Amino acid sequence: MISKFSPKLCGTAALASLVLAFPVLAQEATAPAEAAEAAEAVLTGVSVDVVFILNSLLMLIGGFLVFFMAAGFAMVEAGMVRTKNVSMQLLKNISLFGVAVLMYYLIGYNLMYPGDNWLIGTSDGGGYLGAFGIAILEAVGITAEQASDISYAATSSDFFFQVMFCATAASIVSGTLAERIRIWPFLIFTVVLTGLIYPIQASWKWGGGFLDTQFGFLDFAGSTVVHSVGGWAALAGAILLGARRGKYNANGTVNAMPGSSMPLATLGMFILWLGWFGFNGASQLAMGSVGDVADVGRIMANTNAGAVGGALAAMVCAAIVYKKVDLTFVINGALAGLVSITAEPLTPGLGTAMLIGGVGGIIVVFAVPLLDRFKIDDVVGAIPVHLFAGIWGTIAVVFTNGEANLINQLISIVIVGVFVFVVSFVVWFIIKATIGLRPSEEDEELGLDKAEVGIEAYPEFR
Numbered sequence: 001m002i003s004k005f006s007p008k009l010c011g012t013a014a015l016a017s018l019v020l021a022f023p024v025l026a027q028e029a030t031a032p033a034e035a036a037e038a039a040e041a042v043l044t045g046v047s048v049d050v051v052f053i054l055n056s057l058l059m060l061i062g063g064f065l066v067f068f069m070a071a072g073f074a075m076v077e078a079g080m081v082r083t084k085n086v087s088m089q090l091l092k093n094i095s096l097f098g099v100a101v102l103m104y105y106l107i108g109y110n111l112m113y114p115g116d117n118w119l120i121g122t123s124d125g126g127g128y129l130g131a132f133g134i135a136i137l138e139a140v141g142i143t144a145e146q147a148s149d150i151s152y153a154a155t156s157s158d159f160f161f162q163v164m165f166c167a168t169a170a171s172i173v174s175g176t177l178a179e180r181i182r183i184w185p186f187l188i189f190t191v192v193l194t195g196l197i198y199p200i201q202a203s204w205k206w207g208g209g210f211l212d213t214q215f216g217f218l219d220f221a222g223s224t225v226v227h228s229v230g231g232w233a234a235l236a237g238a239i240l241l242g243a244r245r246g247k248y249n250a251n252g253t254v255n256a257m258p259g260s261s262m263p264l265a266t267l268g269m270f271i272l273w274l275g276w277f278g279f280n281g282a283s284q285l286a287m288g289s290v291g292d293v294a295d296v297g298r299i300m301a302n303t304n305a306g307a308v309g310g311a312l313a314a315m316v317c318a319a320i321v322y323k324k325v326d327l328t329f330v331i332n333g334a335l336a337g338l339v340s341i342t343a344e345p346l347t348p349g350l351g352t353a354m355l356i357g358g359v360g361g362i363i364v365v366f367a368v369p370l371l372d373r374f375k376i377d378d379v380v381g382a383i384p385v386h387l388f389a390g391i392w393g394t395i396a397v398v399f400t401n402g403e404a405n406l407i408n409q410l411i412s413i414v415i416v417g418v419f420v421f422v423v424s425f426v427v428w429f430i431i432k433a434t435i436g437l438r439p440s441e442e443d444e445e446l447g448l449d450k451a452e453v454g455i456e457a458y459p460e461f462r
Helices: 015-021 031-043 050-081 085-111 157-177 183-205 224-243 262-284 288-320 327-341 350-373 382-402 407-432 441-446 446-454
Strands: none
Touching: 015 224, 015 382, 031 441, 050 157, 050 262, 085 157, 085 183, 085 446, 157 183, 157 262, 157 382, 157 407, 183 224, 183 382, 183 407, 224 327, 224 382, 224 407, 262 288, 262 327, 262 407, 288 327, 327 350, 327 382, 350 382, 407 441
């Protein structure tokens, strides 16, 4: 079975096989289903061009939506941090996106999908820039020779879709470490995360690596491959960075540090919710048949149900545990529901999808105070949302997908987690030991907007 995010859009000389090439990228496609789909395409006169156009369109639209999630992360973080640090969070979200795209282009894509492809090109393909082997991205069209070549590489629409996932993993780290990390140490880590850490572990599953071939690891759109990776990297950074000054008292009590704007945080949540339809729905990677379109619709409906379950469960759970409904729990509950359903949004029914998301929402309510008990300061709650709910969602695959194996799912979670956490910890440690991570105590008290960015988000209120 070809991995979900394979960069190869395979083809053969026969029309039926060419039509089949795109749907086979979808998770859990079976040989009989593929053959039936190819036969249907031939009988109904669907051309290879039409299938290619529809599949490319799905990835482009999905890429647009996942890109818009960058705005969602920025708004959630801007709302959750204090007024004096809002501009810094906005700057980090813009810059990390640029770094992620650049590093995935230069290094990450080819680590994730080893072998020749259109991005780097070949020595006779005109893809090189000078002696550095850096690709010049050009428009890619299918020639007759390429259409008959089974090793024909992915088009730019595939790269465009995939690079958004890399940027998402980096966005997760930003919120956890907010208010007490300088911009340049953060961006140096982002270089390593997006250029090396993320693509290496993603290749083990989506690049046809050993987690896919030897363990049969199932992670449709990235509860582990994307979300828990960002969570593990954030956890390593939070441990080494330490908490914000004044967050924890010596007697074990916690000082609340309310965010600057709950309207912004809520807006960010809804933007992320919208973007997730592209994150999960377009991960089908195929829209060239009735069956594919039906699956895309089912995925989007289940994605929505997961978010609803997470929000409602967090709301009820918070009301029971704390006697009040904390809006931040509901916001993060919806996001945790989305993360939970991401590993398998196709096979559940709507009710089951809502239950899977609901467990993610409950996880958030209990995980936030758990982190505080260990004095791990997560400003926006990204570790409970993306790491803990990501682990849960990957385990939950076994409840709805008969091909999933619990032991193999757990082993894969552990392998990815150990790799990402250890490497991230080492990188954070090196940065801390060399140029340092934190601003001075005076700058942290003043706020990073003034100390590092030079412009305040709300100057008239200061």
